[in-house]
Amino acid sequence: EVQLVESGGGLVKPGGSLRLSCAASGFTFSKAWMSWVRQAPGKGLEWVGRIKNKGDGGTTDYAAPVKGRFTISRDDSKNTLYLQMNSVKTEDTAVYYCTTVLYCSGGTCYSGDWGQGTRVTVSS
């Protein structure tokens, strides 16, 4: 059974930094492409970014609102996905989900399994 467990959320001041983690189990993490998706309070879903597996280059893509501020990385030896959030803004307040990427077309993908999320609040 696939399990994705996010952690690291909390309260951070505008301009600060936070690192989220996602511990994966139940599948071959090193072969998976992974994504982060967020959901602001009472709002819809917003894709944050994605990382390929190392065999496919390990490259990353980001949504425009977070590009240059957020960095996705992975440690295949620990079966863990990371989201480094720098220069955070109040609009980054959301629940952050990690997901497994099932399929892509034209550089855009959809997700299969989702973690339960970790809440990030950006406030002074």
Place this chain on the structure above:
Amino acid sequence: EIVMTQSPATLSVSPGERATLSCRASQSVSSNLAWYQQKPGQAPRLLIYGASTRATGIPARFSGSGSGTEFTLTISSLQSEDFAVYYCQQYNNWPPGETFGGGTKVEIK
């Protein structure tokens, strides 16, 4: 930039009735469309991909149709566990990447 628009925002349906949800793309996404279900306090769950293929374990009462810019999710006979928010998502166009609709809340009438 592609925009996904879902309608209606809220759909009131009685248990056992049929629910029809719409998703429109501002430009063609071919059949590269997914539907997710999200219950309160839970993570989203993949229902449909490829516009019409049910994901593993999804009941047959859920069906998807459409291609290009117009898509429909139909729940043939609503069960109590189906009251939730449903999101469509395109995975055809880059940039901007995965783009979700604003969601349709299916509530008990």
